[in-house]
């Protein structure tokens with residue numbers, strides 16, 4: 227029985243913060259839909275949670291009579307299979323908890339009956355192709371594991387996050403992460419492992435182009451199911467191409483060999499989108515702007531004779547561009563702003579989010595500086611310049627970052643410790659307001675019941 231010293235009903239809470247990740251060798255295709263077991267290994271880079279992150283507070287109290295969750299301030303249903311799997315797997319591993327200061331003792335057996343309240347906030351648009359599900363489920367598993375005093379062994383936590391969304395398992399570590407597909411039908415060996423931490427290759431700079439898109443894309447879950455059923459290229463890729471690429475990518479990361487890293491990253495992204503085209507009916511995730519960005523990078527890389535930037539695209543039109551160092555990132559930003567200038571009424575500082583110091587390094591202080599940008603040298607000599615104002619909503623500059631962390635400052639908790647429900651307003655909305663503005667207040671758009 228859960229006990230407390232006083233007669234007041236108590237609430238115990240934990241708050242955590244988790245990053246998103248971007249795959250450089252893609253996961254696409256499941257051998258088990260319920261357990262979320264993939265048909266190939268994948269490798270990702272964790273993005274710095276200082277720029278893009280999920281914050282989640284989990285709370286337990288004997289006064290709660292059901293499990294409840296609020297995402298970006300709105301209550302959502304936890305009845306979906308994926309949330310249920312995560313909660314079940316976490317509860318199964320819960321341990322004894324004692325908070326001497328608060329006089330709370332919870333025994334392992336109590337967790338089956340105790341209900342939790344979960345409040346989560348993504349500081350970037352949800353369900354908009356920026357991997358909110360990856361950061362979200364990693365944060366959920368991490369925060370609940372801390373609350374329930376789970377002694378994590380052998381990547382177990384990653385196998386729980388995986389059951390929320392496959393790519394989420396890779397967000398449990400910083401730096402460079404491999405999701406080992408595993409062989410066992412139970413899925414216990416399908417876990418994430420860290421290949422190198424975030425300081426191993428800290429020259430890299432990542433610029434994300436949030437590409438404007440009208441259409442609602444096919445979800446990753448549905449898209450990969452359709453590819454699995456209809457694309458012969460997918461099966462060739464998972465059996466023959468990916469195993470070789472995984473080894474080459476691990477070596478490139480180990481040696482900080484940008485040339486190989488960029489070649490493999492671009493080739494794997496392109497093959498993933500080729501698989502989508504090979505699916506019946508074909509799936510189109512990239513749009514004209516996505517392709518223009520690829521052209522811009524390819525042309526520049528060829529002009530330099532050695533790759534400066536790698537590109538990769540997930541199940542949507544947004545480009546993730548990885549520059550070999552800050553000098554290359556500055557030159558990349560100038561090219562991007564030259565080809566994709568903001569709409570006339572946009573402030574430069576709300577067009578480039580995240581690490582804004584790159585603007586200064588690129589010598590871009592005002593919109594005038596952007597207007598005065600010269601065509602890059604690789605397009606001289608007869609190639610027509612096609613400028614596309616308004617086709618990119620905004621850019622985010624970031625870098626490889628750390629894995630999930632605990633937020634110890636109780637003031638930053640998203641749940642009110644007196645009521646057990648989310649605070650009406652919180653300090654957490656302040657520093658990343660810009661993302662909320664960018665998404666036009668629709669941070670919960672596209673929420674489905676996973």
Ligand SMILES: Nc1ncnc2c1ncn2[C@@H]1O[C@H](COP(=O)(O)OP(=O)(O)OP(=O)(O)O)[C@@H](O)[C@H]1O
Pocket residue numbers: 280297346347348351352353354355356357358359360361362363366445446540541542672673674675676
């Ligand atoms: N912070 C969170 N905590 C728990 N679940 C979340 C959180 N954020 C998002 N999700 C879940 O993930 C779903 C969105 O996943 P979806 O795959 O559609 O978008 P995405 O991950 O943002 O983009 P993409 O997968 O295209 O990169 C939400 O509907 C919700 O169920």
Ligand SMILES: C[C@@](O)(CCOP(=O)(O)OP(=O)(O)O)CC(=O)O
Pocket residue numbers: 248249251252253254262268359390391392393394446447448539540541
């Ligand atoms: C293209 C990808 O981003 C696919 C991610 O798929 P999800 O992890 O979103 O799919 P589910 O497991 O069905 O939730 C590639 C990748 O991240 O490896």
